[in-house]
Amino acid sequence: MEFTRRDFFRGSAAAVVAGLVSRVASAADDPLPSWNDGGTKRAILNFVHMTTDRSSSKFVPEPERVATFDQDGTLWVEHPIYTQVVYCFERVPAVVKAKPELANTEPFKTILSGNLEAIEGLSMSDLEKIAAATLTGMSVDEFEELAKNWLDNARDPRWKKLHTELIYQPMLEVLLFMRANGYKTYIVTGGGQDFVRSYSEKTYGIPPEQVVGTAGGTTYGYDKSGKPFLTKDPRLLLNDNNAGKPEGIHLIIGRQPYAAFGNSTGDRQMLEYTKAGDGERLAMLLLHDDAEREYAYGPAQGLPDTKFGTFTQALYDQAKSNGWFVISMKNDWNRIFS
């Protein structure tokens, strides 16, 4: 639309301006502009209204307002491989440099070979060895610095953007909308708690104390000058996947969430646990069905299967029968990235 000076002198000019103003105002009034109108968007708006309106029978006091969000595949891109796994693979050369004897030991040898097919074929136990070697053994502060440096530079091969730029704008709007309404927003991730903490505050406005993730222990000790520090060690305290999600929520938060968002079978128990609470509760699953703007995967609704991020047909059916909402990336979102 283009304005000419003449438009303002025509009878229709006032109507044009009024139309523009109303569109701007409605965008400003709409806390979820990247969501298309529909049942999913309405469910979020209604839920927040119902639980925060003092006159509502479903009103929730502010200290109890907890909303939990899975991270990989729910807040940012997880396909075709989790970002943290890429981090671990790319740390292997430095780890081998420090411990040269690993160069001829599996699975490090395979990683160093760069043979993608062989890397794809690594078992879960191989991946655990790589995780232990690249995520533990250093101080908490050293790890944070390494992770931050990597994230400031590593780019997604498809979009050539930083991983922290590939976060979903519609979900960011949900985070902001819920926080503006007194909800504490938590990430509850199968990813490493310390890894996600290293960028969650800057990327999502979620502080470290609101990240629940897969966590190993730490060991307290002193450096040569007698200064205390914590070393990350491989002892697993919390595997924050599947049943580990509600268990981790109890450990770190101690409250049952009122809303939970996920995208795979790893989030099933978190959503069940959320919906099991009294009063109004919201559970949502993101379906990646947009091959053009992002990806389409997970066998639900006949989408192609994938190694990670499984959205099975059984999960889809459970969502439908339990009153969970399925977000269609393709249909519900008019914009994907921030």
Next chain:
Amino acid sequence: MEFTRRDFFRGSAAAVVAGLVSRVASAADDPLPSWNDGGTKRAILNFVHMTTDRSSSKFVPEPERVATFDQDGTLWVEHPIYTQVVYCFERVPAVVKAKPELANTEPFKTILSGNLEAIEGLSMSDLEKIAAATLTGMSVDEFEELAKNWLDNARDPRWKKLHTELIYQPMLEVLLFMRANGYKTYIVTGGGQDFVRSYSEKTYGIPPEQVVGTAGGTTYGYDKSGKPFLTKDPRLLLNDNNAGKPEGIHLIIGRQPYAAFGNSTGDRQMLEYTKAGDGERLAMLLLHDDAEREYAYGPAQGLPDTKFGTFTQALYDQAKSNGWFVISMKNDWNRIFS
């Protein structure tokens, strides 16, 4: 002071009233009225001022303002026996009723005997068995209800008051003062995380997500109707004493505290860790040296030794050489309980 109608008609009346108003105002201005003037009180006031004044070189942004407080012996009475241990002992009859075979098994037999000398002599391994039997095996919700009910009724034998009434007014003032200045206040306790959570919000205004304590795992499952719930199980995830305190702080908070308060060797590493951070940090230990108004114990400064809550002379010396403050209950506090 007594006013007569005549005072108001004298020249001095205005001065009397002005004096009164100024005294009321200065009490209102003093966030720590239960603290006597002195180095300890001044250290708290100065620390908060320095870290929250934007023009100060020691200014700390609000999201980073974390203060941690030990609970037993720092926020409430721990002598002569931890309240939670009393809870466990008093739960034993109900546990034995449900599992009659325990009646003739140690250490349950000793507890049921009521023989105080024998109970005093129980080993740590005995106490662990009692803890496992009384604190685990039920759902998280059931446990919370049991703990709340007990705390609503159990009274301290010396003061005949609820345990939650035997909290230290001066420390409550510190909690409120720090929160009023943007600090997040956390309890970091060797006590059970779920036990302390059951009263921390009502008693101290500290919500469950700000309680770090000794924590066992939970197991996710479903009841007969298919409703999910968490069962407390005896697998220890975090022993939140000694080095476990900084380790627990990293696990649950993920930030190094700016201020920490404790009262025994179990708090040593938390205070070291706090002081190891950059900028201005505050570390304080409460010395129980007031046999008349509360108790005097812990071998520091020649006080009598005790089974629990050890404030050793070595800890006292470390405090002095590391710039930690020692709070003398007798000299620094003009009031003990709320």
